[in-house]
Amino acid sequence: MTGQRPQRTRREQTRLTSDYPSVSTGQLYRQGRPIEQPPLLFTDVGPPQVEAALLARADHVECRAFFHDDRGRPTRNDFTVDVTWRAIENLPDAGGGVRPVFHCCSCDGTFRTLFFVGMTLMCRKCARLTYPSQHRRRPSTLERAEEIRLQLGGEPSVWAPFPPRPSGWSEERYERARRREEMWRHRAMMRALSVGRRNLPGTRGEAPAAARVD
Numbered sequence: 462m463t464g465q466r467p468q469r470t471r472r473e474q475t476r477l478t479s480d481y482p483s484v485s486t487g488q489l490y491r492q493g494r495p496i497e498q499p500p501l502l503f504t505d506v507g508p509p510q511v512e513a514a515l516l517a518r519a520d521h522v523e524c525r526a527f528f529h530d531d532r533g534r535p536t537r538n539d540f541t542v543d544v545t546w547r548a549i550e551n552l553p554d555a556g557g558g559v560r561p562v563f564h565c566c567s568c569d570g571t572f573r574t575l576f577f578v579g580m581t582l583m584c585r586k587c588a589r590l591t592y593p594s595q596h597r598r599r600p601s602t603l604e605r606a607e608e609i610r611l612q613l614g615g616e617p618s619v620w621a622p623f624p625p626r627p628s629g630w631s632e633e634r635y636e637r638a639r640r641r642e643e644m645w646r647h648r649a650m651m652r653a654l655s656v657g658r659r660n661l662p663g664t665r666g667e668a669p670a671a672a673r674v675d
């Protein structure tokens with residue numbers, strides 16, 4: 462419990478995949494061979510903004526890229542990304558049963574998508590990017606209680622009287638909503654109490670000491 466707060470701070474500092482330009486093998490290879498005229502990528506998500514001409518070969522991709530800084534000034538970097546062909550598991554008869562994967566220049570792992578980070582292309586992990594879905598916050602217990610009150614057409618505040626049964630709601634449905642609201646409100650109160658107790662003078666030193674035992 463006590464470790465949750467610093468973890469959230471660290472998460473907020475992480476960078477998201479959606480903020481960085483990327484390239485996937487599907488953009489460069491089709492049906493087991495390189496696309497003859499692969500796309501000229503210009504990606505204005507950023508940082509960094511990237512303009513890249515990619516030429517797909519059987520065993521590597523030639524990349525000529527301009528990375529633009531905050532003021533739009535380009536820095537050119539030419540490099541190659543190694544490509545190998547992997548058997549497609551569970552799909553033995555699809556297009557010869559192999560598909561291309563990129564080698565990450567940093568860890569040499571194989572991936573179908575790489576990201577333009579630090580003037581080159583690397584995998585999501587080496588680029589230290591996380592998926593936006595990993596940051597979707599679950600509603601708090603208090604928010605869940607408030608949500609139920611709003612559904613009933615009442616005030617969201619848990620201090621307001623519980624809203625009366627809306628027309629069209631059966632007695633049973635209303636009762637279920639009331640019990641759920643009571644459960645979430647109770648949990649919110651218990652949580653508020655335990656946080657309050659942890660911050661009381663004299664108990665502060667005890668909590669970390671107890672946590673260190675396990």
Ligand SMILES: [Zn+2]
Binds near residue numbers: 565585587588
């Ligand atoms: Zn990597």
